[in-house]
Amino acid sequence: MSKGKGIRAAQAKATRSLLVEAAHRLFAENGFHATATNEIVKAAGVTRGALQHYFPRKEDLFRAVFEQAGRGLVQTAAERVKNEGWEGFIADLKDFIGNVASLESQRIAFIDGPAVLGWSEWRRLQLSYGEQMVTEAIADGVAKGLISPQSSRALAHLILSMIEEASLMVLNADKLLVTTNEVEFAMLSLLTSLNRHRVV
Structure with missing residues (x-):
């Protein structure tokens, strides 16, 4: 794997982890249905495009x-x-x-x-x-x-x-x-x- 690909893979993993961790906190506190995706994006500090890329639904x-x-x-x-x-x-x-x-x-x-x-x-x-x-x-x-x-x-x-x-x-x-x-x-x-x- 080239250095560039390795960096991109690490960034992708980090972005996905941020989304999962933020969603975990919000789902645990408020529940699935009461948590809006824009709240998750804001809590994770990523773009909405990143959310849709890793988790379409x-x-x-x-x-x-x-x-x-x-x-x-x-x-x-x-x-x-x-x-x-x-x-x-x-x-x-x-x-x-x-x-x-x-x-x-x-x-x-x-x-x-x-x-x-x-x-x-x-x-x-x-x-x-x-x-x-x-x-x-x-x-x-x-x-x-x-x-x-x-x-x-x-x-x-x-x-x-x-x-x-x-x-x-x-x-x-x-x-x-x-x-x-x-x-x-x-x-x-x-x-x-x-x-x-x-x-x-």
């Missing part, structure tokens, strides 16, 4: 923001699973549920995500971020005798669905008349019982 920009947020949410947990296995996953999950209501990305991940992307695509992306990490945690749990031997992939999908539902319950706790502690206790009770009820 506002939905395209939201997808980029969603993907970045999704990877960020999983990154810490994946590192903990790598170091501590199943026990690390449980500890990180407890921390996550306890703090989900204060996450900057909560609106992006759990409220606007399904509405803007469509439920099927939202679900597919959620699985793509977390499935490998949860599968690795399950494999470690099985190896340590903490989980009954079974299909890691099937259990990973069910656990990820439970995490999504638990997160939504916490975010709607007042309407559902539950507390974060109750949701956390119920979820951890299910996960810690995986070796007590063997499927025959």
Whole structure:
């Protein structure tokens, strides 16, 4: 790659990053539908032409923001699973549920995500971020005798669905008349019982 092309590629990457970061802040604060593209352009300090070049539709920009947020949410947990296995996953999950209501990305991940992307695509992306990490945690749990031997992939999908539902319950706790502690206790009770009820 020539020096000129390398500089242009770096500038393009920087411009795209500015747009994604600005959109993340605004989508997290105001929501997708309440955020105008001219606000994003102004916050990013770029031209409207740059926005249209990298993200022809506002939905395209939201997808980029969603993907970045999704990877960020999983990154810490994946590192903990790598170091501590199943026990690390449980500890990180407890921390996550306890703090989900204060996450900057909560609106992006759990409220606007399904509405803007469509439920099927939202679900597919959620699985793509977390499935490998949860599968690795399950494999470690099985190896340590903490989980009954079974299909890691099937259990990973069910656990990820439970995490999504638990997160939504916490975010709607007042309407559902539950507390974060109750949701956390119920979820951890299910996960810690995986070796007590063997499927025959």
